[in-house]
Amino acid sequence: MNATVLISSIGRRNQLIECFRRAGETLGISLRVLGTDASPDSAPAAYLVDSALQVPRCDDAEFVPTMLELCRRERVMLIVPTIDPELPVYAAHRGEFERIGVHVAVSAAETVSIAADKQETNRWLRSNGFPTVAQASPEEVLQDPSAWQFPLILKPRRGSASVGVQRIASAGQLEMASRGKQGLVVEEFAPGDEHTVNVYVNRNGRCLCAIPHRRIEVRGGEVSKAITRKHAEMMELAGQIANALPGAWGALNVQCFLAADGGIRVTEINARFGGGYPLAQQAGANFPAWLIEEAMGKCIETPLDTWQDGLVMLRYDSAVFVSPTVQDRACCQSAVAVAARGC
Numbered sequence: 001m002n003a004t005v006l007i008s009s010i011g012r013r014n015q016l017i018e019c020f021r022r023a024g025e026t027l028g029i030s031l032r033v034l035g036t037d038a039s040p041d042s043a044p045a046a047y048l049v050d051s052a053l054q055v056p057r058c059d060d061a062e063f064v065p066t067m068l069e070l071c072r073r074e075r076v077m078l079i080v081p082t083i084d085p086e087l088p089v090y091a092a093h094r095g096e097f098e099r100i101g102v103h104v105a106v107s108a109a110e111t112v113s114i115a116a117d118k119q120e121t122n123r124w125l126r127s128n129g130f131p132t133v134a135q136a137s138p139e140e141v142l143q144d145p146s147a148w149q150f151p152l153i154l155k156p157r158r159g160s161a162s163v164g165v166q167r168i169a170s171a172g173q174l175e176m177a178s179r180g181k182q183g184l185v186v187e188e189f190a191p192g193d194e195h196t197v198n199v200y201v202n203r204n205g206r207c208l209c210a211i212p213h214r215r216i217e218v219r220g221g222e223v224s225k226a227i228t229r230k231h232a233e234m235m236e237l238a239g240q241i242a243n244a245l246p247g248a249w250g251a252l253n254v255q256c257f258l259a260a261d262g263g264i265r266v267t268e269i270n271a272r273f274g275g276g277y278p279l280a281q282q283a284g285a286n287f288p289a290w291l292i293e294e295a296m297g298k299c300i301e302t303p304l305d306t307w308q309d310g311l312v313m314l315r316y317d318s319a320v321f322v323s324p325t326v327q328d329r330a331c332c333q334s335a336v337a338v339a340a341r342g343c
Contacts, residue, residue: 001029003292006076008067008090009083010035010045010052014318015278016082017048022281023288031292034074036067044320058086064093071102078295079104080273080288084160087112087271103295107201107271108247115252115271118157119185125266128244130237132266134188138178141186145171153187154178160270163221190267192259195231196223197238198280199252200287202300207242208290209304210235211280213313214258222275223313228283230309237264245269251277251287279313 005020007013017033024031035049038057046052053070056062071079079102081090090097091109098104106112114124118135125132134148141148154177155165168174168186178184197212212234217225238254245252253274256266273287281287284307290300 002032003029003078003296004032004034004074004076005078005080005288005292006034006036006071006074007045007049008036008079008081009058009086010037010040010049011043011082012045013082014045014048016080016273017045019278019281020080020288020292023286023292026286026289027292029292034076036070047320047322058083058089063089064096068096068100071097072100076102078102078291080291081106082272084116084158084270084272088116105250105291105295107245107249107252111245111248112271114245115269116158118155118159118268121269122185122187125241128241130241130244130266131264133190136186138174138184138186142171142175145174148186149188151189153189154184155187157183157185160221187267190257190259190265192257192263192265195229195234195256195258196226196274196276197234197254197256198274198277198285198287199238199242199254200285200290200304201242201245201248201250201252202290203249203294204299204301205243205248206301207239208300208302209285209287209307210238210242211283211285211307212238213276213279215276223279224315226276226279226313228279228307228309228311230307231258233262234258234264237266241266241269245271250291253277276313279311280307282313283308283311 020033033049035046035052036055037043037046040046040052040054055066081087087106090104090106091112094104114120122132122135150169152168154168166177194215195212197210199207200209201207212231213226213228215223215226241254251273253270255268256264258264
């Protein structure tokens with residue numbers, strides 16, 4: 001059997017590409033992996049897929065029509081979004097893709113909206129009784145700084161990869177850091193170790209798997225060293241959150257802090273594959289295979305709890321080299337992709 005998966009905004013998602021290739025092998029299907037990007041020539045992962053295609057940015061009016069036509073032409077079965085800005089676009093137009101037989105691995109617009117806005121995430125967690133941190137606007141904190149215990153965390157309401165996140169030691173520093181800026185929130189400092197819990201929600205909205213890992217080291221907002229941890233309370237909490245999210249489907253992750261006294265505080269939800277997902281797959285999960293099977297019409301129902309505890313991921317840098325003498329870009333992609341897979 002043949003199938004085509006398209007990974008959208010591929011950028012540096014080389015490990016995610018490999019996860020999908022391994023999923024195809026597990027399922028015994030011939031899987032073709034395409035990639036799209038606004039600037040594929042400078043995207044390393046563009047040289048590791050079977051074919052890379054340039055498309056408009058996701059905020060361009062031509063993005064959806066271009067993707068629809070591409071999916072028709074290439075007979076795409078499943079689209080896998082990878083960056084936050086494109087999630088609401090895909091969620092809003094999911095029906096158009098489904099009408100041409102294409103499944104988009106994206107949750108319903110309401111869940112995407114909850115996850116995209118840190119203020120909305122905090123409000124939703126509180127309204128549903130989940131443990132989280134106190135949050136306010138910079139202006140509210142500065143009205144009565146004595147009501148807050150510094151240090152605090154200042155972050156953009158909408159953002160990812162820890163861009164713009166600052167640790168604030170005093171009211172004076174908060175005033176300077178937030179002066180003239182909009183769209184910021186302040187949160188109390190959550191004590192303990194930071195964890196990410198990779199969760200999978202099936203087509204019926206049921207969480208089948210919750211795999212926590214402790215973030216040992218982070219570079220550029222993405223985990224570079226981590227270790228899986230079978231922590232029952234954290235797994236249960238992440239599963240409850242995933243089950244409560246309206247119209248959730250596929251790979252999501254929950255970020256939280258585990259204090260020394262066992263207290264858990266949830267800080268963020270991401271409605272997509274997280275950068276550290278390959279650790280969960282190596283530990284025994286196979287979210288890409290589940291997505292492919294569900295796109296084929298099968299609803300995955302069996303929970304997974306037999307994944308490997310204590311598995312460590314230590315990331316390192318690698319490189320793709322592209323010769324300037326190669327004029328046919330497609331040939332260059334094919335050659336590099338074959339070399340990368342050791343063929």
